[in-house]
Amino acid sequence: MKVFINVRLKDAVLDPQGAAVKDILTRAGYDFVKDVRQNKLFEIELNGETAPVQLSEIADKFLANPIIEEFKISR
């Protein structure tokens, strides 16, 4: 079984990488692009069933830095 944990910078935190991607798209003429935020997606293969609380623990303790980032777990 596989789960996906997406980590993104909180909205209040400036994302210079996303801003740089947005700039290059605008410069290339894609003027319909309003904003870009760059996220990190972890694909995690599990050994059988895993409690959601354990997944949250991984995300909170390792994959995301809660000071600047937030995460979302999906299957």
Place this chain on the structure above:
Amino acid sequence: MKAGIIRFPGSNCDADCFEAARDAGFEPAYLWHKDKTINVDLVILPGGFSYGDYLRCGAIARFSPIMEAVFEFAEKGGLVLGICNGFQILTEAGLLPGALMRNRGMRFICKFLNITVETNSTPFTRLYGIGEVLSIPIAHGEGNYFSDDITLNELKKNNQIVFRYHGENPNGSLDSIAGISNRRGNVLGLMPHPERASKLLLGSSDGFRLFKGLLG
């Protein structure tokens, strides 16, 4: 007095820190990231790219076996100095508040600049004057200090902002923060490299007194 310089896989300022500590009068030694005990008076987490800076800068080094001993050492009041990547490791470890993010301008910046000493009531800055301007180089891509407003107010209130960038803010750091201490003042993290400004031959000796002052 003994200074221990931790070598993580990917540390690259360890030898510079070793020399600066030795020149200041410390008896320096390297510590390995897998060590479980620390028997020194000062612990230095040097700059570099520990574990390739994978995940986030300092995020993996923070879980090195030696970090348990560093927590304990800091808890007992031991002196801990984190420079550049070392600062990033200390924030990831929660020994210092806040986080270091990608530079606002996206570029890796390596150059001499000026920083101001904001307080000299820490063991790290006791040989400096308040407001003294130091010429010390930075070399980082992720030195943009961030914290929430509550934390920032705490830092200000408790005099924990130790260094600020003077004039130009190179990386977008909140309130031009270049270095902070913990509340007790025994743990310091800073992005500029005092060890690279520890003798005139290197372009500046303004960083030397930081090491010298720690001898007490």
